[in-house]
Amino acid sequence: QVQLVESGGSVVQTGSSLRLSCAASVSGLTFNSYAMGWFRQAPGNEREFLATISRGGGTTDYADAVKGRFTFSRDNTRNTVYLQMKSLKPEDTAVYYCAATTRRLGSRRSSEYGYWGQGTQVTVSS
Secondary structure, X not given: OEEEEEEOOOEEEOOOOEEEEEEEXXXXXXXXXXXXXXXXXXXXXXXXXXXXXXXXXXXXXXXXXOOOOEEEEEEOOOOEEEEEEOOOOHHHOEEEEEEEEOOOOOOOOHHHOOEEOXXXXXXXXX
């Protein structure tokens, strides 16, 4: 069982940087038993894959829309993952969600994730 809590969302200007955090409370297994993912959803849009990171943190995968601008990392000693975002654009405005899966390498498909946080709002003003 995993409970996820995102934080760090804010209103920022175009070109700004922001770091999101996702803290996990885990029972049964350990945090490093889960690969993690970040997704986002803007009003009227489907949930969009952003990035995934493997259990140990050694493998990451990014959507083309954020590759080179977003960095996904994890600290298994703190049961926390981070999404460092730079060069933010108005089209990055969305609710950002972290998710956990028992898959070793994570997945781009939201259906592969069994645990989700409540989301944190990121708004980028032009």
